[in-house]
Amino acid sequence: VADRLDSLRALFDDAGVDALLVTGTTNVRYLTGFTGSAGNLWVDDRRAVLITDGRYSEQAPTQIADAGTAVDVEVVGGGDRSPVSALADGSTRIGLEARSVTWSEQQRLAKLLDDDPVATDGLVEALREVKDDGEVARIATAAAIADRALAEVQPTMVAGAVEADLALALDHAMRAGGASDRAFETIVAGGPNSALPHARPGSRPLADGDLVVCDFGAVFDGYRSDMTRSFRIGGPGSGQEADLLSAVLDAQEAGLALVADGVPLAEVDAACRTSLDAAGLGEAFTHGTGHGVGLDIHEGPAVS
Incomplete structure (x- = not known):
């Protein structure tokens, strides 16, 4: 400092x-x-x-x-x-x-x-935008806390479980795991709600066949993590669902393959978008590719 x-x-x-x-x-x-x-x-x-x-x-x-x-x-x-x-x-x-x-x-x-x-x-x-070693360590700890919380709560994400209850369970698990707070309002969104990038968890119970999106993070010593995970309730899904998951994973890997010191983030963003365009999903990608985290949940640099 x-x-x-x-x-x-x-x-x-x-x-x-x-x-x-x-x-x-x-x-x-x-x-x-x-x-x-x-x-x-x-x-x-x-x-x-x-x-x-x-x-x-x-x-x-x-x-x-x-x-x-x-x-x-x-x-x-x-x-x-x-x-x-x-x-x-x-x-x-x-x-x-x-x-x-x-x-x-x-x-x-x-x-x-x-x-x-x-x-x-x-x-x-x-x-x-440029973190020192101490900042990186705090962010990594916050991410590990969130990761452990998800591992604890995910087995309870079954048909009948309510979105808001699951979000509260994630918040509690992060606190119990060493977080001082949640990094932002935790999102657990199932079924039609999972199509909303910033859905708010409500009273809707999950159902077999739902795709569920969890977006959450932890705060450790002031620094925040941000992670998003997607699941399907009730076992393997249709071929279309598997294709969508594969296309998003391919786009993520295409971007990560370019990440290196000195590479403009616009090129990383373009690689992700090109991959999704090739899969016929370019118009469906209405959100950003990524962003920095730190003392705030959204910091520079923007991956766009």
Whole structure:
């Protein structure tokens, strides 16, 4: 974590800023280790200051110290003037995160600054795309927790089992297996619901012959996993179902065969789409090929 602030500062010249006010909560956590819900991070070439409120007067310094990063903490009360104007003294090009600052917040901050702020897009997110060894290990642990949960719950996915109950069972198994939370709302969708990419589990019981899609993930030490698995209830299916499964597997393998350092992800995406086109399924592929995971469930880079 300690090197991330320097990596961010190295992006300032190209972004046309002297300082950045980081307002996205996930980005603040990435740079400081602070997990609270209220905190903005000021970063310039000399210092980094976390601005938070009294609820986090103990938590913020402790988490920052644990992360080993050089960040000061400034606690403000409800009636205190924002310290942004004082921090900005000497900085003429102050960047705001366009993805996380509302128009009203931008207007409020503009009144505190001598110069109009500069909209930036994705500076911290660009750093987050490349994981260090610790991040990779956390994601791998989250994936292993989810995998074990599925192995525990899958035998109960039989005719008569209810989608919502199975989703809850997966959530419980992940928690029992070491997850701090589910990575997103768990999906268990059977029969006609399995055709919906983001179905919500309901009261429908599974039936023999159903195709079932499970989409879920675990959170471990803040990092998220994402996995999707498909099953058929009641034994082997029709030849058409087997052909569909084979076509999707072929497309996945075609993409994975290209994954290597330096290969544009657009080429990986194209390989998957070409494979599905050859199987006559190109028009049915309405979703994305893939995405990064990390502190958020959807991160760059996008496989598209």
